[in-house]
Every structure is written in C-alpha cells, then in structure tokens.
C-alpha cells in the first residue's frame with residue numbers, strides 16, 4: 001500500500017507558481033534553517049517555532065498561498081515554503097507533534113521523497129498528501145526545488 005496520495009497537479013498556474021517561488025527567494029525574507037543545509041524557508045498563516053514547547057505566532061500573509069491552501073487543504077493553519085538549493089536534502093524525521101499528521105504538499109521542481117523507505121519521485125506541480133508522523137526524508141535534489149506544505153495545528157495548541 002502506498003503511504004502517499006496524489007491529490008492532483010498544478011497545471012495552468014504552474015509557471016506563475018515558479019515565478020512566485022523565485023520572487024520569494026529574492027525577497028530576503030527566506031530564512032536559513034538551523035537544522036537543514038542548503039535550505040531556506042518562510043512561514044505563511046501561522047509561524048511555528050519548533051521547540052519541545054512550540055511557539056506559535058503570526059506568519060506572512062499572501063493571497064496566492066491563501067487561495068491555493070483553501071483549495072487543497074480547507075481549514076489549513078500554516079504553510080511553509082522551503083527552497084532547497086542543488087544538493088539540499090532533509091534527513092529522515094517525523095514532523096513535530098504540534099501538527100495534525102496529515103499534510104498537503106505542493107512540489108515545485110523535481111524531488112524524491114522517501115516515506116518509510118518507499119521512494120516516490122515527485123513531478124513538478126504534483127500535489128500530494130501523507131502522514132508526516134511516519135518517518136520520511138528528502139533525497140538530495142539535483143536542481144532548485146521548492147515545497148509549499150500546508151498543515152493544520154492541533155487544536156490544543158491554538159490560542160485565539
């Protein structure tokens with residue numbers, strides 16, 4: 001049984017999504033990660049500082065992210081844009097328990113994702129979902145690649 005579901009593909013908007021990603025990377029608002037090499041990131045919706053006691057604060061706001069998130073994961077709380085430079089990767093991990101495990105990810109560029117050691121080759125524009133509590137890793141990317149990951153935060157962590 002596949003641990004990953006393909007929800008669909010970004011089609012007509014794919015070039016503008018690439019342009020948007022490139023622009024985001026040029027804004028100087030993409031931060032380097034303490035944990036991951038050759039990767040920068042930016043939070044939309046809520047930003048989550050991933051500590052044992054996570055800190056949740058307001059992230060960036062963007063009309064394109066809102067529209068896409070409302071379409072592919074209604075009720076999403078945060079969207080994390082990651083830019084992996086050539087050679088960038090993510091070692092095997094489980095996502096923080098502050099998040100609902102099921103996430104929806106838009107793959108921009110090409111990538112190979114391993115979920116519980118099952119390899120999945122992701123196409124440009126492919127929209128997938130999987131249970132991020134299952135160990136997963138990103139193999140080193142060959143060219144610039146972005147992911148825009150929509151997640152829900154578990155209600156017990158949300159304060160209004």
Ligand SMILES: [Fe+2]
Nearest residue numbers: 094095132136
């Ligand atoms: Fe992850």
